[in-house]
Structure formats: C-alpha cells, structure tokens
Amino acid sequence: xxxxxxxxxxxxxxxxxxxxxxxxxxxxxxxxxxxxxxxxxxxxxxxxxxxxxxxxxxxxxxxxxxxxxxxxxxxxxxxxxxxxxxxxxxxxxxxxxxxxxxxxxxxxxxxxxxxxxxxxxxxxxxxxxxxxxxxxxxxxxxxxxxxxxxxxxxxxxxxxxxxxxxxxxxxxxxxxxxxxxxxxxxxxxxxxxxxxxxxxxxxxxxxxxxxxxxxxxxxxxxxxxxxxxxxxxxxxxxxxxxxxxxxxxxxxxxxxxxxxxxxxxxxxxxxxxxxxxxxxxxxxxxxxxxxxxxxxxxxxxxxxxxxxxxxxxxxxxxxxxxxxxxxxxxxxxx
Numbered sequence: 001x002x003x004x005x006x007x008x009x010x011x012x013x014x015x016x017x018x019x020x021x022x023x024x025x026x027x028x029x030x031x032x033x034x035x036x037x038x039x040x041x042x043x044x045x046x047x048x049x050x051x052x053x054x055x056x057x058x059x060x061x062x063x064x065x066x067x068x069x070x071x072x073x074x075x076x077x078x079x080x081x082x083x084x085x086x087x088x089x090x091x092x093x094x095x096x097x098x099x100x101x102x103x104x105x106x107x108x109x110x111x112x113x114x115x116x117x118x119x120x121x122x123x124x125x126x127x128x129x130x131x132x133x134x135x136x137x138x139x140x141x142x143x144x145x146x147x148x149x150x151x152x153x154x155x156x157x158x159x160x161x162x163x164x165x166x167x168x169x170x171x172x173x174x175x176x177x178x179x180x181x182x183x184x185x186x187x188x189x190x191x192x193x194x195x196x197x198x199x200x201x202x203x204x205x206x207x208x209x210x211x212x213x214x215x216x217x218x219x220x221x222x223x224x225x226x227x228x229x230x231x232x233x234x235x236x237x238x239x240x241x242x243x244x245x246x247x248x249x250x251x252x253x254x255x256x257x258x259x260x261x262x263x264x265x266x267x268x269x270x271x272x273x274x275x276x277x278x279x280x281x282x283x284x285x286x287x288x289x290x291x292x293x294x295x296x297x298x299x300x301x302x303x304x305x306x307x308x309x310x311x312x313x314x315x316x317x318x319x320x321x322x323x324x325x326x327x328x329x330x331x332x333x334x
Contacts, residue, residue, distance in 0.1 A: 023184050025157050025210050027203035035205070047212075050205050054216045057201045065224055068179045068195035072151045072225065073232035075177055077305065080149030082112045082229065083141070085167035087131030089211040090155035090181075090218060091116030092123055097222040103251070105226075105235040106243040112226065115140045117163040134166025141170050148175035153225065155218055156180075157210035159187020159198070168192045181221055183214040197221060234307035237262060242282040242308060255281045263288045282308050290315030 035043060058065075072082060084094025095114030101107045117136060118127025130136060141152065152171035154164035159182030168178045169192050180193030183201050190196025199221060201213040230236065235243040240258050244251060259270045262285050269288065276294040277283035285308060286297040292315050304310035 023158055023160075024200060024202055025183050025204060025214055026208045028207050029203050029205075032205065047205050050213060051216060054199075054201055054213050054220065057199050058217055058220050061197055061199055064195060064197050065221060066228075068197065069225055069228045069232070071177055071195070072179075073229045075149045075151055076111070076229060076233060078149050080147070080151060080177075081110065081144075082226070083115060083144065083146075083150060083152045083171075084113070084155060084222070085115040085137060085140070085152060085164055086155035087117035087122070087161050087163045088126075089215045090157060090161070090164065093215060093218050093222055094153070094155050095123060097219075097226050101226055101230070104241060104244060105230045107230075107235075113144065115167070117161075131161050131163045134162045134169065137163045137166035138170040141167060141174070146171060146174040146176050150174075151177040151179065153179040153181060153222075154189050154193065155182075155222075156187075156189050157183045157214035157218070159184045159189040161189070165189050165192055179225075181218060183210065183217055234305065234310075237282070237285065237308045242285060243306075244281060252279070255279065259284050259288070282306070286311055286315060 032046070035046065038046070076082060082098075084098055085091070086094050091114070095116050098112045098114035101112040102109050115137075116122045117133070118130030121127055122130060144150075146152070150171070152167055154168040156164035159180070164180075165188050168180055168189060171178045172192070172194070177195075178193040179195045179197060180187065180189035180191075181197045181199070182189045183199050185198050185200050187196070187198060190198050199214075199217040201217050204210060204212045204214065206212065230243075235241070240262055241254075242258060242262070244254060244258065255274065256267075256270055258281050259265065259273065260267075263270075265273070265288050270284070273284035273287045274281070277287060277297060278294075282301060283294060283297045286292060286300060287294060290297065290300070290312050292300065296315070297311070300311040300314050301308070304314065
C-alpha cells in the first residue's frame with residue numbers, strides 16, 4: 001500500500017494540527033517548559049507524581065468498564081472472540097494483552113487477538129501511514145471473518161486514530177460488540193462504539209507523548225478487560241489462576257503451588273492429581289476437592305462450561321456451595 005492510499009481517509013496536515021490543538025492529551029504545559037534543567041531526581045519525582053494520577057482517572061470510568069466486560073464475557077461464553085485494534089503504542093498494548101492470555105488463562109491464541117496497524121513489523125518500528133487508514137483496519141478484521149459474537153476494542157489515546165475508529169465502525173457493521181478506549185473526552189472513537197471508555201488523564205509530561213500516562217491508563221484498562229472477563233468465564237478459582245498453562249518449569253512450579261493453596265493437600269497427593277489429569281490444574285483441583293477421578297473431573301468441568309465452583313457443586317451434591325480456596329497453612333486429606 002502506498003503512502004497516498006494509506007492516507008486517503010485521513011485529514012490534511014492542517015486539519016490534523018487543528019484537531020491536535022483540541023486534545024487534552026496534546027496540550028502544552030508551560031510549567032514544565034524547563035523540566036530539562038531540573039536534576040534527574042526532580043524529574044523522576046515529577047513524573048512519578050504524574051503517574052500517580054492515572055488510577056484515579058481509571059476509577060472515574062469503572063462503571064463503563066464493568067458494563068463492557070459483562071457484555072464481552074457473555075459473548076465469549078458463547079464462543080465469541082475478543083479483538084483489540086490500535087496503532088502505535090495503543091496497538092502494541094493490545095497485542096501485549098492478547099499475547100498474555102494463553103499462558104495466563106490457557107486460552108486458544110485465536111480467542112483473544114491483537115491487531116496493530118501495519119502488522120507485526122509495527123511492533124518494533126513505525127509503519128508509515130498505517131494508523132491513518134480505516135480501510136486497513138477493515139481489511140485486517142475481514143481476514144478474521146468477524147461474527148456477531150465477537151467483540152472489537154478500538155484503542156487510541158487521541159480517540160481519533162482512523163485505524164482504531166475504522167475498526168470499530170467495521171465491527172459494528174458486522175454486528176459485533178464494540179468498545180472504544182481513549183484518553184480524551186468526547187472522542188470520535190467512543191462515539192462510534194457501543195461502549196465508550198474515556199480515561200481522561202490530562203496533558204502528558206512530554207507534550208503529546210501518549211505512551212506515558214495515556215499508555216499507562218490503557219494498560220490498566222486492558223488488564224481489567226482481559227482479567228475480569230476471564231474471571232467471569234470461570235478461568236479462576238478465587239484469586240488463583242487455575243487455568244494457567246504449565247509450559248515451562250516456573251509455571252509447573254506455580255501449578256503445584258496453586259493446587260496446594262486451593263486444597264492444602266500434601267506434595268504426593270498434588271503430584272498424583274496433576275499426573276492423572278495431564279497437568280491440568282483445574283481438573284486436579286476437582287479430583288482432590290470433589291473426590292472424583294480424572295475422567296469424572298473432565299466430564300463435570302465440561303458440563304459446567306469450565307466453572308470450577310459449579311463442577312464442585314455437582315461433584316458434592318449434598319453441599320450448597322463449593323468450598324473456598326484454602327487459607328495458607330490449612331490442611332486437607334480428602
């Protein structure tokens with residue numbers, strides 16, 4: 001794609017400049033005009049104080065975040081996918097969040113997908129004009145064969161990036177759920193989406209450098225979207241990652257620790273349960289806490305759509321609720 005084609009749907013340079021003048025994230029801060037003359041420690045303290053304001057900005061939009069997550073989880077429970085789409089830092093953060101779901105929650109890589117304008121090359125270098133193309137976003141989503149059960153989250157600090165806005169507009173036409181995550185109020189991205197999430201963090205320490213507070217805010221929200229969605233899908237038991245994929249020695253050790261924390265069982269019982277269930281933590285927990293064998297644990301979890309508490313209730317029909325994760329130091333010999 002040539003630069004001319006890539007920018008066909010973008011405003012002129014003068015138009016872009018006029019737009020930037022209206023954005024909080026692009027505002028110039030005269031009080032920081034001589035920050036480069038401060039000591040390194042003074043700059044660090046200033047930047048740290050700026051960063052400390054970000055959680056408060058996220059807190060102000062928690063109802064909007066929670067509403068979006070509930071709808072995302074509903075769709076994913078029916079087999080839908082979660083797709084992030086953004087350019088530059090925003091795109092990289094989406095790809096990062098998507099890439100962390102398989103090892104953390106044992107999801108298929110196709111369940112949570114990160115799209116960045118310009119493709120994988122854009123993860124490490126700038127791809128000229130890619131962020132200015134809504135058409136490119138449509139092409140990337142078309143390649144995924146988007147359905148009405150999917151969710152597309154457009155990510156853009158400015159809230160005006162054509163790639164992110166174009167992704168949301170294409171997804172809505174396809175009947176998918178859409179979320180627009182930006183860091184400016186009244187953004188085009190939020191207006192285009194079913195759920196607009198605008199985390200207004202204010203002007204950056206370095207004028208227009210939205211990888212700073214804006215990037216931090218986006219990371220916090222994406223953490224919430226993926227983590228809370230997975231909690232709703234039964235990927236955790238209490239605050240334990242029971243769907244963790246033991247793909248290396250550290251994760252295998254973590255798997256054993258999770259089973260120990262949830263059950264209080266001894267090492268031999270834990271190893272036997274993990275061996276019998278092929279290393280699947282959730283299944284191993286069910287064999288110990290539910291008193292069932294590995295095939296029964298697999299069946300019960302399938303019937304409960306992966307929700308361990310529901311499977312435990314089915315395994316222990318005389319119990320009204322599934323037992324909570326064990327307190328550290330407790331014992332279990334079931």
